[in-house]
Amino acid sequence: MNIHCDEPLSSSLSFMENLSYSSSLLPCPPSPPLSSSSPSFLSLNPRLTGLGAYNAEFKGHGDNNIEQSGYLGLDMSNSSPLDHRRVPEAPAAVDENDAENALKAVKKKGGKKVRKPKYAFQTRSQVDILDDGYRWRKYGQKAVKNNKFPRSYYRCTFHGCNVKKQVQRLTKDEGMVVTTYEGMHSHPIEKSTENFEHILSQLQIYGASL
DNA sequence: CGGCTTTGACCTGCGC
DNA sequence: GCGCAGGTCAAAGCCG
Numbered sequence: 317m318n319i320h321c322d323e324p325l326s327s328s329l330s331f332m333e334n335l336s337y338s339s340s341l342l343p344c345p346p347s348p349p350l351s352s353s354s355p356s357f358l359s360l361n362p363r364l365t366g367l368g369a370y371n372a373e374f375k376g377h378g379d380n381n382i383e384q385s386g387y388l389g390l391d392m393s394n395s396s397p398l399d400h401r402r403v404p405e406a407p408a409a410v411d412e413n414d415a416e417n418a419l420k421a422v423k424k425k426g427g428k429k430v431r432k433p434k435y436a437f438q439t440r441s442q443v444d445i446l447d448d449g450y451r452w453r454k455y456g457q458k459a460v461k462n463n464k465f466p467r468s469y470y471r472c473t474f475h476g477c478n479v480k481k482q483v484q485r486l487t488k489d490e491g492m493v494v495t496t497y498e499g500m501h502s503h504p505i506e507k508s509t510e511n512f513e514h515i516l517s518q519l520q521i522y523g524a525s526l
Numbered sequence: 527c528g529g530c531t532t533t534g535a536c537c538t539g540c541g542c
Numbered sequence: 543g544c545g546c547a548g549g550t551c552a553a554a555g556c557c558g
Binding site for chain 1: 531532533
Binding site: 455456458459460461467469482 | 546547548549550551552
C-alpha cells in the first residue's frame with residue numbers, strides 16, 4: 317500500500333507524516349490498545365470479525381517514507397514544530413490521568429494543552445471496526461475534507477478509561493483503514509481473541525523486518 | 527430498559 | 543476578526 321507524504325488524506329494524517337518516529341516505539345507501540353502489564357504484541361490484538369484477510373502492517377523507522385505503510389508511529393509526545401498544541405516536554409508515555417488532569421487545568425487556565433500520545437495503524441480490512449479486544453462506544457462521526465469516507469470517533473467504555481480511537485478509511489485505498497489510538501488503557505483486554513496466534517505471528521514478522 | 531449509534535449543534539484552534 | 547475544519551457533546555432514536 318502507498319501513502320505519500322503529499323497526499324491530503326486528512327489533517328491528522330498530514331501531521332502524522334511530519335512526526336519523527338521513535339525507535340522505542342517499534343516494533344510494537346507502547347500505548348494504543350495496551351494495558352501496562354501486557355506484552356506489547358498482545359495488546360494489539362487485532363482480530364478479524366469474520367471477514368476476509370486482515371493485514372496489519374507496521375511502519376518502519378525514520379523519515380517521511382510512509383510508503384512502507386503500517387504503524388504510523390504517532391507519538392504525540394515528541395516535539396514537532398508543526399504541532400504547536402503540544403507541550404514539548406511531555407513524556408512519551410503520559411499517564412492517562414495525569415494527561416487528563418493537565419488538560420482540564422489547561423482549559424481552566426488557558427495555557428498550553430498537554431496532548432496524549434497518539435498511535436496510528438494502517439490495516440487492510442473489509443471492516444472499519446477492528447476488534448482489538450476492547451469495548452468501544454462511538455461518540456461522533458465527522459466528514460473529513462478530501463476524504464469521501466467519514467471519520468468515526470470512539471471511546472473505551474471501561475469505567476475510568478479515557479482511551480479514544482479514530483477510525484477512517486482512505487479514499488485512495490478503500491481497503492485501507494487507519495485507526496488512531498489516543499491514550500493508554502488502564503485495564504486488561506475485555507474480550508478473548510481467537511485469531512491471536514495468527515495475528516501475533518504476522519506482527520512478529522513485520523517487526524523483524526524493520 | 528439499558529446500551530449503543532446517529533447526527534446536528536457547539537466549541538476550539540489554526541490559517542489567512 | 544473571520545471562516546474553515548476537526549473534535550466533542552448530547553438528545554433522539556434504535557435494537558436486543
